[in-house]
Amino acid sequence: MKDLDAATQLVHAGRDWDPEWGYVNPPVVRASTVLHKSCEDMMDRVHDEMACRDGKPCYGSYGGPAHKAFYSAMKTLEGPNAAGAWAFSTGLAATTTPLFAFVRAGCHALFSDSIYGPTREFAEQILRTMGVDVEFFDPAACRRHGVTSVIDNTWATPLYFKPLDHGVDMVVHAATKYIAGHSDLLMGVVVCNERVWPAVYRTAVRLGQAASPDDVYLAYRGLHTMGVRVAHAAKSAERIVHWLLERPEVETVRWPALESDPSHAIWKRDYTGATSLFAVVFRPEYDGRLAPFVDALKLFGRGYSWGGYESLLIPSYGTRSVRENTFSRMVRIAVGLESPDDLIADLEQALKRLRD
């Protein structure tokens, strides 16, 4: 599986076809109790779990066939260094639980200044009260040698960046976004290298972190079409980005595939593509005055999250403690699967409201 192209992996990885039944997809097994043939069988399964061995589950919280399929696919996609994967009830739980696996009172934990907002709040409101020294750093700074590291790779997906290949220990995705892809579930997933996997696995299990089989099934189903969805949305995004750059109201667009973007060099070095989420910075005269534009949109939904089939646009907000921000004249756009012509027409009619 590891030698196949990503497009093929998305279709085939994790699919353990059972010739007896013949179904293309894994079953969804809803389970708390798992019954065992004998005491010996029961203890074998418990020992497998304790040793982080990929055995049969001893209890429903360890997941079922859909979990197995999804984990196997995620490990394939994240590359040869992926040793284990675990799903969580939300993307946020997937970003916070790996931190509990390594961060202790007295530790110095470094967070990129551009970190996902709720993860910043977790660091400030939970980790600091536990005696952890939390520091935010400019995203341009490099990881120091030997530091245990976790990256939130939701924006790039494993298609466009594979952090484990670059020496990162843990990669987290809000599966809620591109992986699930249909705005109908919340889920997170962490994929770990061999060094950190036992600690992350034990922390997830001890904290009682589990994702429901129905959600995991949907996330796994989402993977099969993620390649075409993301590529289509990114192509539309590129057109929309270039259209926006020509608009007199727009100062700049933040999308790393643009040569003018401050992150372009790093993106070009490490990434193989850009997805359909970007930010638009308006000229200073529109500072704090973007609501009429946002409210006039008809196709773009005003709502949180992104990565679904539908386009969304929200005013930006948040905190930066290291670098200055332009949040009060910035919007975030997530381009979906609609025709880019229709989306551009919608933006055009809404921009008229801004000038009026």
Ligand SMILES: *Cc1c(COP(=O)(O)O)cnc(C)c1O
């Ligand atoms: C949405 C998001 C999360 C959290 O996912 P939820 O499932 O909404 O909790 C984490 N990281 C990034 C980058 C996100 O966009």
